[in-house]
Amino acid sequence: MKRKDEMPNRFLPREKHSHPLAYFPDYKSSIKRSPQKELLKFPTTPSEESGPVFSPSIIGELDNNLILNHADDGKSAIGQRLLVFGTVRDQHGRPIPDTLIEVWQANAGGRYRHKNETYLAALDPNFGGCGRMMTDANGNYEFHTIMPGAYPWPNGPNSWRPAHIHFSLFGEAFAQRLITQMYFEGDPLIGLCPIVAAIQDEKAVERLIAPLVMEKTVPMDCLAYRFDVVLRGREQTLFENRPEGL
Amino acid sequence: MKKNTLLEETASQTAGPYVHIGCVPNFAGLQTVTKTDLGNSLNIDAFGGQEITIQGKVYDGDGASVLDALIEIWQADGFGIYPRGNTDIAMPSNAYTGWGRCASNLETGEFIFKTIKPGKVIFNQDQYQAPHITFWIVARGINIGLQTRMYFAEEAEANKTDPVLSSIKDQSRVQTLIAEKTSNGNYRFDIHLQGAQETIFFDF
């Protein structure tokens, strides 16, 4: 049996205030799909402190280029060209290397490539809307895409989603599993969206809004937006609290 | 000791109804990034444990099956060891993966996993957890992924002393975590988001 000091540390409890309410009637779908009983609180066990590890070999050359990965030879997706980049860290600020990120989004007109999609905006034959990548040794990631369009959705009589990109992250343990959405600085629809408003903490909302970063834009090519992600951290051991070098 | 300042977590947001595009693109009809969807197979042949099939549906508060759910499982192998262990087994490889992902059928809501029965998993130096499989459920209307566990009815002894199950105050709800054995090697595990049979969800 493993000694205690060989076992991974427990994770810090989830910060309730940083997350949306499960039941938020303004977002109609949450009414019948949110647990009504209190969640059972329990410290993480080895079942949550472990998680799947993905090999970088699963990633294809164009997986992180949504402008090209569904386009015919010599063609590219229509829309404002973007570089989206950032760093994945835990709550202690440690970068999380080699972790899988999956992204999906609507096309420039706000339409998804999906059989259940009914919005009248046109499909772009050269845009699929799906990408994935691994963080590098320093927790950094980047992908190229186009600016997704805002789209209407059946919630209220006239509801529109702000432009967004969906992100799925694994971290290094199943306790860190997260799906979220990245929004764009300056989008007036963010403040009108009940999916966003389910998050009560304004600062937590702000952290989902990617700023334009001029230094990372590529002249005559693309604009750049930064989206940094923070996943749950583990409880720290005494060893880890020692200053480096000791 | 100096108290560390912690960064605040990135908020969860719903996976929405089109989660398939990013997580199971082939299921969505997209061969953009991959020919087979990740998590489609747990590579059970590589382990050779007791093969099992788990089928179920996710039900909403009206008792309707959720047709746009994405379900992931994470479990130990037959010896109770999580595939990563202390080694760096990268997936997919020839190793049993322990991780599966399945979208609910768009018409019926049914999900299915072919896996192996996990062994008892370590809890601490002196205690084990009963064999169980971690479930993680996202869908439109679910603002933060829901985590629960599936246990096995035939493990009554181990279930009795399981540290998680025995911490449940209302023991009448424990049965929401126990899969129904429909035939040898086949289990049914339905997940109820609300209502009288609401599944116990965890805040681990």
Ligand SMILES: [Fe+2]
């Ligand atoms: Fe969306």
